[in-house]
Amino acid sequence: MIKLNQLSGLERRRRLCNNKLALRVGPFVYQVHSSLLELDDGLGTLYGDFEVVDCDSFVDFTVSVKRANPLSYLKGTADFYFDHQRPFTTFNIKNAYAFFEWGLNWCISVYPNEYLTLHAGVVAKEGRATIFPGVPGAGKSTLCAALGLAGWRVLSDEHALIPPKTSTVVPVPRPVSLKNESLEVIRRFSSGAVIGPPSGDTHKGRVAHLKSDLTADAHERNPLPVHSMVFPQYSPTDEQHLSRRSQTQSFVMAAFHSFNYSELGMEGFLTMRTLIDAVRCYDLVYRDLDWAIDTMEKLNVGMLR
Amino acid sequence: MRWQVSKLGEFYDRDEDTIVYFDRASGDTHLLSTFAGSLLQELGERTMTVEELASILPKEAAAVDTDQFEQAVKAVLEDLSVLDIIERC
Amino acid sequence: MNHLLNGTLLTPERAGEFNDRDLSILVRHARSCGLLAALCVRLKQTNQFEGLPIEAQRHLHSALVVADKQARDLKYELKWIKRALDSVNIKSVLLKGAAYILADLPSGRGRLISDIDLLIPKSKIEDAECALKEFGWHNGEYSAYDERYYRQWMHEIPPLGHPKRGSTIDVHHTILPPTAAPNVDANLLFANTVEIGDGLYGLAPIDMVIHSATHLFHEGEFHHGLRDLWDIDRMLRDFSARIPTFWRELAPRAEQLDLTDSLFHGLVYSNQVFSTPLPNHVVSQASNWSRKLKKPMMNFLFKRAFSPDQPETRWPLTDTALNALYVRSHYLRMPLRLLMPHLLRKAWTRRFQDKQTSEGITNAAEA
Numbered sequence: 003m004i005k006l007n008q009l010s011g012l013e014r015r016r017r018l019c020n021n022k023l024a025l026r027v028g029p030f031v032y033q034v035h036s037s038l039l040e041l042d043d044g045l046g047t048l049y050g051d052f053e054v055v056d057c058d059s060f061v062d063f064t065v066s067v068k069r070a071n072p073l074s075y076l077k078g079t080a081d082f083y084f085d086h087q088r089p090f091t092t093f094n095i096k097n098a099y100a101f102f103e104w105g106l107n108w109c110i111s112v113y114p115n116e117y118l119t120l121h122a123g124v125v126a127k128e129g130r131a132t133i134f135p136g137v138p139g140a141g142k143s144t145l146c147a148a149l150g151l152a153g154w155r156v157l158s159d160e161h162a163l164i165p166p167k168t169s170t171v172v173p174v175p176r177p178v179s180l181k182n183e184s185l186e187v188i189r190r191f192s193s194g195a196v197i198g199p200p201s202g203d204t205h206k207g208r209v210a211h212l213k214s215d216l217t218a219d220a221h222e223r224n225p226l227p228v229h230s231m232v233f234p235q236y237s238p239t240d241e242q243h244l245s246r247r248s249q250t251q252s253f254v255m256a257a258f259h260s261f262n263y264s265e266l267g268m269e270g271f272l273t274m275r276t277l278i279d280a281v282r283c284y285d286l287v288y289r290d291l292d293w294a295i296d297t298m299e300k301l302n303v304g305m306l307r
Numbered sequence: 308m309r310w311q312v313s314k315l316g317e318f319y320d321r322d323e324d325t326i327v328y329f330d331r332a333s334g335d336t337h338l339l340s341t342f343a344g345s346l347l348q349e350l351g352e353r354t355m356t357v358e359e360l361a362s363i364l365p366k367e368a369a370a371v372d373t374d375q376f377e378q379a380v381k382a383v384l385e386d387l388s389v390l391d392i393i394e395r396c
Numbered sequence: 397m398n399h400l401l402n403g404t405l406l407t408p409e410r411a412g413e414f415n416d417r418d419l420s421i422l423v424r425h426a427r428s429c430g431l432l433a434a435l436c437v438r439l440k441q442t443n444q445f446e447g448l449p450i451e452a453q454r455h456l457h458s459a460l461v462v463a464d465k466q467a468r469d470l471k472y473e474l475k476w477i478k479r480a481l482d483s484v485n486i487k488s489v490l491l492k493g494a495a496y497i498l499a500d501l502p503s504g505r506g507r508l509i510s511d512i513d514l515l516i517p518k519s520k521i522e523d524a525e526c527a528l529k530e531f532g533w534h535n536g537e538y539s540a541y542d543e544r545y546y547r548q549w550m551h552e553i554p555p556l557g558h559p560k561r562g563s564t565i566d567v568h569h570t571i572l573p574p575t576a577a578p579n580v581d582a583n584l585l586f587a588n589t590v591e592i593g594d595g596l597y598g599l600a601p602i603d604m605v606i607h608s609a610t611h612l613f614h615e616g617e618f619h620h621g622l623r624d625l626w627d628i629d630r631m632l633r634d635f636s637a638r639i640p641t642f643w644r645e646l647a648p649r650a651e652q653l654d655l656t657d658s659l660f661h662g663l664v665y666s667n668q669v670f671s672t673p674l675p676n677h678v679v680s681q682a683s684n685w686s687r688k689l690k691k692p693m694m695n696f697l698f699k700r701a702f703s704p705d706q707p708e709t710r711w712p713l714t715d716t717a718l719n720a721l722y723v724r725s726h727y728l729r730m731p732l733r734l735l736m737p738h739l740l741r742k743a744w745t746r747r748f749q750d751k752q753t754s755e756g757i758t759n760a761a762e763a
Contacts, residue, residue, distance in 0.1 A: 248321075
């Protein structure tokens with residue numbers, strides 16, 4: 003098995019430019035293509051530990067980021083391509099890296115239906131996984147990032163892939179996306195945080211990505227049992243607490259934040275029922291990351307109920 | 308007037324205030340009160356009138372008289388029909 | 397014309413010999429043409445699916461999940477559409493994908509649809525619109541221009557959307573806009589409709605084929621070209637096997653409807669791309685007909701429309717060809733003086749909207 007950081011920078015760039023670079027991301031293989039330096043930089047910084055796959059193997063998603071035509075050199079724009087077609091509108095080239103990462107997410111959000119796909123961060127310790135369903139802005143990415151830097155395994159900050167009728171989750175590790183203040187929070191939290199190319203004025207403000215495949219088992223592919231489902235909420239004012247929440251309400255909330263719950267119909271319901279029935283659901287209100295990590299540690303070893 | 312469920316769906320019930328109900332016909336998932344859930348379970352057995360339903364369901368609070376209880380059942384049935392979970396027959 | 401995708405759709409047994417690279421190209425091509433679910437159905441029908449590597453299976457399966465979901469939703473929506481139209485005594489007649497799915501035709505299995513097309517007699521279109529609105533469908537926000545365009549020149553009222561369920565209905569009163577050169581008598585179509593579901597109707601099989609071909613060659617949806625041609629191939633094979641008089645009645649019916657050109661286009665290209673078997677008398681009719689056409693030009697255009705727009709199959713100048721077809725199909729159905737302002741307006745509006753929604757990616761990327 004070859005990792006991306008085993009290729010020389012030149013070789014990496016050559017493959018990236020010539021559409022000869024394929025990377026394994028959890029259960030998927032992406033073939034990536036770009037001649038933009040930002041992309042090469044980002045891949046070099048953040049994807050060093052990802053497995054490089056032979057381009058003749060099965061490729062799930064073919065993506066590229068490139069300038070659509072000569073005019074885009076003048077305008078300073080680029081496009082994201084999926085299957086050689088453009089699903090999004092043109093963007094400023096300064097944001098190329100952020101759009102690349104969003105594009106990779108988009109592929110998983112839209113196409114695979116062999117899993118129930120929740121919009122959620124997923125972390126694990128001691129082989130037990132916790133799902134953080136995503137209410138945008140609630141602070142799930144910040145929490146994933148901090149836990150990752152504190153020794154937890156980050157399975158994803160965006161997608162919980164649940165195989166049908168199981169209470170397990172399939173890892174799909176990628177860099178964690180951090181926005182605005184959380185970027186500063188994480189920099190302060192750990193001086194050793196490896197952060198990729200920043201993007202300027204996207205619709206989400208400033209965005210950059212954190213290398214989060216830091217544990218030895220980061221790229222292992224076996225599903226992990228889900229231990230709990232925690233709905234995090236960052237709040238600078240409320241009292242910090244972890245409390246049990248209704249299982250049935252959590253069911254509906256997680257379904258609402260799923261990418262394909264309704265596509266799966268009855269199977270979606272049955273899978274969600276199996277999952278929710280096997281886990282305990284909590285609200286976590288936090289402002290201090292150290293407290294939140296400590297609480298998650300205790301929850302994970304059964305010291306909290 | 309009788310009410311019916313054309314095809315009873317799937318439940319997720321954890322003895323909480325609410326239950327989750329999956330409607331096979333529409334493919335929609337609903338969060339319902341436990342009371343609405345038990346009413347739905349009964350209708351899954353056979354079609355019923357408000358009065359029949361009120362007579363077999365346990366009254367939630369002892370103080371409620373039959374008339375009030377029937378009104379409550381009727382209101383829930385109306386809600387369920389707006390959600391297209393049940394219908395008049 | 398033979399490429400990976402149409403070859404495999406026709407002869408799914410070929411898939412067993414493909415290596416991983418072939419399979420990922422096949423999946424990508426099928427996905428880009430909206431034919432991945434249809435391909436999955438074909439592979440399952442021929443018992444080829446189970447033998448494929450899991451990597452390919454799961455993409456095929458994922459696409460079928462979406463098609464199945466659409467078929468379930470369609471049946472649920474139809475229950476409400478029927479109720480709405482019954483309330484004003486209008487027969488629900490379905491067109492295209494919705495009809496194929498409901499009638500469980502081979503062209504309906506794995507077929508994706510983006511909206512539900514209904515055919516309503518012109519005199520009853522206002523009643524139908526009111527009834528559907530009563531049942532929760534709404535006209536979206538349309539500019540006065542679009543509104544006029546739809547109502548006056550197209551054969552449609554603006555699409556009706558259901559805000560809660562997200563379904564879209566397109567109401568047509570004929571299968572071509574009144575401004576198009578051919579003169580279709582919609583009454584002929586209504587007279588032959590057949591029941592395809594509980595109290596729901598579709599066009600007669602022969603009319604279905606003619607309409608499908610007409611739609612393909614008049615509506616400008618060439619980015620779905622291959623998929624629409626696949627519909628035609630499936631229908632031709634299915635109907636001709638089940639209806640003894642099919643081939644004898646097909647061309648005369650098209651003539652009666654003034655849609656001979658569209659039908660022969662459909663037959664010729666279906667035969668070229670999917671080797672659809674045509675009886676000798678139809679072949680000779682078609683070749684007589686094609687001699688009267690400016691054929692080289694058309695071939696140049698259509699070859700591109702019926703190939704996946706992918707690097708392995710892309711012909712030079714594909715974009716130009718697809719745009720030319722788009723212009724052509726508007727040309728076919730609108731007098732020229734109407735055509736020019738509309739296309740200009742369309743291009744302009746699109747550019748303007750792009751500007752306005754330069755953050756358009758937001759939802760797409762977050763979704």
